[in-house]
Amino acid sequence: MRRAIALIAGGALILAGGVTGTAIWLSQPSYDDIAADCAAALTERAEGNKAKPSACHGVNEDDYQALVMSAVIDDLGWIDEEGNVDKNEILKDALEATP
Template sequence: MKHRTILVASAAALAVAGIITGLVIWLNQPSYNDTLDACAKALDTQYKAGGHGKPGACHGVKDDDYTTLVANAAMGHLGWLDDDGNLDENKMLDSVTETP
């Protein structure tokens, strides 16, 4: 009977330790918003460096969100965004109608 009690207590301790370890690992994972922020920064850095393709920081981003981030980065680099990061139609029209 003594061995069974030790075995049950050991199994319970191992189960609790496993649950705690899994919870800690899960809680330390970056959120989806963190991934989006990292992707936006990587796109900006890549653009400045003249690179092409999908940055590694963007591999966890959904396709629709990635397309939005790429479009936003392009509009930002064209100077079409205001100080809040929203599309400024006047800036866009000014840059399109300028004569070189």
């Protein structure tokens, strides 16, 4: 009888721990959510500010560099309405900058 009570109590504790752990894990933001927050923070930061926003601390360095380049290209107006790089805008800017 004592053994059965101990097994039931142990099983209940394991189950409660598993449910709690799963709930905590599910409440954490996904990597995609963190990257989206980082992209938004890069878009909103002041021009000339080179500091890494706090929203980007969970993003790995390669992805962060890609997000920075995306923000820069978007700021330059080189992205069309469909989200693609507009080569004509790049060429226009290059030709206008030529003395």
